[in-house]
Amino acid sequence: MGDSWATLGVDLHLETGGGGARTGVRRGLTDALRAAVRGGRLAPGTRLPSSRSLAVDLGIARNTVADAYADLVAEGWLTARQGSGTRVAERVSPADAKPGGRGSAVVTPVRTAPVRRRAGAPTHDLKPGSPDLSSFPRAEWLKAARRAVAAAPNDAFGYAGPRGRVELREALAGYLARARGVYAEPDRIVITAGFVQALSLLGRVLRRRGLRDMTVESYGLDIHWDLLHREGLRTAPLDFDELGTVTEGLGRGVGGGGGARGASKAVLLTPAHQFPMGVPLHPDRRAAAVDWARREGGLILEDDYDGEFRYDRQPVGALQGLDPERVVYLGTASKSLAPSLRLGWMVVPSGLIDDVLGEKDAAHWSCGALDQLTLAEFLTSGAYDRHVRGARLRYRRRRDQLVEALAARAPEVRATGIAAGLHAVLELPPGTEQSVVQAANWERLAVQGLTRFRHPLAKTPRQDALVVGYGTPAEHGWAGALDALCRVLP
Known part of the structure; x- marks a missing residue:
């Protein structure tokens, strides 16, 4: 029998390859179902069509289907319960089975075994x-x-322009001016699909303008550095100390010089809350960065990734407010709401806006208009402010619980960079970072060491630490995550 489809709430595709005799059809159906379960195409718990429905769709006798189901129940591949129907049995997955034979996995069906977590x-x-x-x-x-x-x-349901919906740009202009000190006219705001798209756009524009090098911070995200590299820009890291990023190195490219070949006219900074170290850029260095941009015709890309969340200090305003013509402000809803919204924004200097819009339009990059309209309504109705205030209280409570747990259970570990944001840097004894990360893996606790965020060319002394996202777990899982963390710390 050829390919057929059976449906009872879901589609079931089987390649039975049966013969003409009743026993041949039964064997073909049994083999096809077993292969689908064994190969993982039918997951544990999947409900199968009733014998009557499957028989009608396959054009065979109902008793043949019932007999095939009974065979697989006896073998342990399926379960049958009154009122629950026939389902795929829970079983040991191939990844957990012991090797046997010629190096192949031997999978033994187990009728009552719970679903086992994938190793690691x-x-x-x-x-x-x-x-x-x-x-x-x-x-x-x-x-x-x-x-x-x-x-x-009506035009909101048509094709979108490169700027983004005017309703969201107007709402953001008011919110960013009020909450972050950003000078933002709606026509200078560009809506993007998150920070990464914004950075890619800017990288393309700067490369077209002849830029070869981009200055970055010693600590950051390799996905950002890699993106800039793909756009044809080399990255040169600045030094870092207790006052934050050292701005004296601005203007030095990868070659380290100040000439045409070694000069960088752009820098990517996280001044309000350095990622991941967590310190704000010192006021003198904020002023020095803006002075450099004015003096040298440079451009500052300000990543304000979690500016809404601060606890023990006054909010640090956006650097963009000091000179809107020398700073591109980049924000996102990924930390305040959810990454899946894919909504970010740039506030672009007037001398750069046409190039950015042209690049975005040429790439046919647009964001969903309905999500933009919803976020605009969320902002103007006050719901966004209420959500952020509530989240700020929850994250501060977690931050305090983390600090208290460290003091009680791991007194040699100090949490830093915790006045704001959704993560903390836990300073470890020298030489212990790798072993702690490995111990966390054994505990099935996902953490990342500070080394993971250090630029390959950074000259800043190495430091052993963990970068712990205390905002990541769901509320019901926070206590367990904190307990697991304390168990692996020295």
Whole structure:
């Protein structure tokens, strides 16, 4: 029998390859179902069509299907319970089976075994870079979406321009001026699909303008450095000390000189809350960076990735407010709401806006208009401020619990960079970072060492530490993650 489809709420594709006799059809169906389960195409717990439904769709006798199901129940591949139907049995996965024969895996079906976790899969996640996704304001977001769609003009459902929806740009202009001290006219705001798209756009524009080198911080994200490299820009790291990024190195390219070949006219900074070290850029160095940009015709790319979250200090305003013509301000909803929204924004100097829009339009990069309209409504209705204030309280409580747990259970470990943000740097005894990360892997705790964030060309002395994202776990998983962390610390 050739390929057929059976449906009862879901589609089931089987290659039975049966013969003409009843026993041949039964064997073909049994083999096809067994192969689908063994290969993982039918996952544990999947409900199969009723014998009547599958028989009709395959054009065979109902008893043939019932007999095939009974054979696989007896072998342990399926389970059958009154009221629950026939389902794929829970079993040991091939990844967990012991090798046998010619190096191949021997998979023994087990009728009552629970689903086993894939080897190495983390139970707890403390990697930085993500908020608590379980706290996304679903009900308020749905209300905002309904209001936004009801009020949307007809052109909102057409093809989008490179700037993004005017409703969101106007809402952001007011919010960023009020909350972050950003000088933002709506026509100078460009909506992007997150920070990475914004950085890619800027990298392309700068490369077209003849830039070869980009100055970056000693600590940061390799995905950002790699992206700049793909756009044809080399990255040269600045030094770092207790006052933050050392701005005296601005202007030196990869070659280290100040001439045409070794000069950099652009720098990527996280001045409000250096990632991942967590310190704000010292006021004198903020002023020095802006002075350099004015004097040398340079450009500062300001990544304000988590500016809304601060606890023990006054908010550090955006650097862009000091000189909107020399600073590109970049923000995102990934930390305050959720990365999956893919919504970010740039506030672009007037001398750069046409190039950015032209590059974005040529690349056909646009963002979903409905999500933009929803975020605009979320901002103007005050729901965004309420959500951020609530999240700030929750994250501060976690931060305090982390500090208290370290004092009680790991007194040799000190948490730094914790006045703001969603992560902390835990300073470890010299030479212990790798062993602690390995111990965390054994505990199925996902953490990252500070070395992971150090630029390959950085001259800053190496430091043993963990970068712990205390904002990442869901609320119900935070206590367990914190306990697992304390168990692996020296």
